[in-house]
Amino acid sequence: MVKAESYRVLGLSPGATFEELKHAYRMLAKEYHPDSRSGKGNALAFLRVEQAYRSLVLEVKTHSHDAADAHTGRYRAAGGPRQGHREAPEADIFNLGRTLLMSRDPAARASAARRLGASGKKSSYAFLRKAFSDREERVLISAVRAVGYLQIRQSAGELGSLFLKSGTPVKREILSAIHRIGIDFGFQGIVSLGLEDPDHGVRSQAARLCRG
Amino acid sequence: MTRVEAHGTGPRGTTASCSLGVEIDGGGFVRIIDEGAPLPAHESRFFTTISDFQTAVDVHVLCGRGRKVVSVGRFLLSGIRKGRKGMPRIEIGVDVDADGIIKASARDCDTGVVMESVFPHSSLSSGDENGRGTSAVSSRVFALIRRAREESASMGKRTHAGLLAEINELIAQSYAALASKDEQRITGCRTALETLLGEMHAVRKSAGSRARRGDRHG
Numbered sequence: 569m570v571k572a573e574s575y576r577v578l579g580l581s582p583g584a585t586f587e588e589l590k591h592a593y594r595m596l597a598k599e600y601h602p603d604s605r606s607g608k609g610n611a612l613a614f615l616r617v618e619q620a621y622r623s624l625v626l627e628v629k630t631h632s633h634d635a636a637d638a639h640t641g642r643y644r645a646a647g648g649p650r651q652g653h654r655e656a657p658e659a660d661i662f663n664l665g666r667t668l669l670m671s672r673d674p675a676a677r678a679s680a681a682r683r684l685g686a687s688g689k690k691s692s693y694a695f696l697r698k699a700f701s702d703r704e705e706r707v708l709i710s711a712v713r714a715v716g717y718l719q720i721r722q723s724a725g726e727l728g729s730l731f732l733k734s735g736t737p738v739k740r741e742i743l744s745a746i747h748r749i750g751i752d753f754g755f756q757g758i759v760s761l762g763l764e765d766p767d768h769g770v771r772s773q774a775a776r777l778c779r780g
Numbered sequence: 781m782t783r784v785e786a787h788g789t790g791p792r793g794t795t796a797s798c799s800l801g802v803e804i805d806g807g808g809f810v811r812i813i814d815e816g817a818p819l820p821a822h823e824s825r826f827f828t829t830i831s832d833f834q835t836a837v838d839v840h841v842l843c844g845r846g847r848k849v850v851s852v853g854r855f856l857l858s859g860i861r862k863g864r865k866g867m868p869r870i871e872i873g874v875d876v877d878a879d880g881i882i883k884a885s886a887r888d889c890d891t892g893v894v895m896e897s898v899f900p901h902s903s904l905s906s907g908d909e910n911g912r913g914t915s916a917v918s919s920r921v922f923a924l925i926r927r928a929r930e931e932s933a934s935m936g937k938r939t940h941a942g943l944l945a946e947i948n949e950l951i952a953q954s955y956a957a958l959a960s961k962d963e964q965r966i967t968g969c970r971t972a973l974e975t976l977l978g979e980m981h982a983v984r985k986s987a988g989s990r991a992r993r994g995d996r997h998g
């Protein structure tokens with residue numbers, strides 16, 4: 569399978585992190601598994617997801633290595649791989665933030681949000697929170713996912729506001745982010761809204777969060 | 781959400797560069813802190829719901845400068861007492877400290893649920909220091925660095941290692957930005973410092989509420 573095709577099958581774009589790849593693979597594999605109870609069981613689609621994942625996993629694992637380092641609290645400025653980097657170190661975040669908020673291309677905005685999420689820098693929230701007013705659903709989803717990866721605890725109020733005005737895919741992404749951050753950090757209000765949501769998927773995801 | 785009555789006054793200091801308030805039903809702007817109010821300032825007003833059995837209010841914080849009104853941010857208060865429209869009493873507080881960081885909070889007077897959000901000063905799209913050169917922004921950044929140092933000293937070194945490392949790194953970057961006298965870099969560091977201070981505030985608060993969890997759910 570060609571790389572671009574693999575990304576498409578998994579609903580990702582080039583530059584996706586290993587975490588995102590794993591997440592997309594797991595969700596889709598569950599959905600299409602021939603024994604799945606979702607009613608979408610489809611052996612052929614399942615196989616394609618499997619193939620797509622296998623064709624990308626090695627490459628993505630290596631190129632998101634830097635990002636994984638940042639997650640564990642190691643920083644470039646402290647002698648990381650980019651020691652000789654000329655630009656001011658904070659420039660990465662600022663440039664990504666500018667792309668996220670200014671670019672006209674939704675794919676570029678979504679990718680900037682993903683990379684901010686993989687940066688490990690909580691200060692990225694300055695930009696991600698502004699992206700909550702983006703009109704494109706995929707940008708919203710990427711921004712919410714990034715907030716989850718970065719475990720931003722101050723996001724409860726703003727994610728709640730976004731939850732209220734969003735469609736099902738964004739709502740489910742918000743609940744996934746809460747799962748990562750921890751429901752106890754002020755997110756109970758969103759989860760209780762989720763329990764009363766008209767969509768069954770949102771309700772059951774919220775119920776799982778309540779059970780912990 | 782609609783307003784019911786006015787309440788509260790704040791202490792004295794430097795002054796607010798714009799008025800702060802919230803958007804109400806129909807798109808109106810209700811001022812909570814006036815332009816030119818002494819800082820630090822804290823004011824609150826009471827609001828209520830606009831539909832029957834509404835359980836959440838979306839609070840849209842606005843900043844007004846002259847006739848121009850811009851969005852600061854929004855947050856949701858969920859879990860308010862179910863009642864007829866106009867019955868719940870929701871207190872919206874706005875707090876601006878001497879460094880210009882805005883803290884907005886909403887509290888349902890009946891159930892006691894609270895939600896608050898901290899917004900960086902730079903979320904006001906046109907900064908008050910514009911045109912006053914880098915020196916005003918620089919002195920703010922120095923003040924924020926001092927605060928970030930003080931506040932990070934009181935945080936658990938092991939549990940928040942990542943956050944503390946990021947703060948230390950950012951402080952070093954802020955000094956480098958100040959030395960470069962590049963206004964854009966300094967402003968960027970200011971926003972980053974404010975965002976991390978907001979995160980530290982949330983971390984400290986959640987540590988407190990976790991400890992009190994037993995009686996809150998009682």
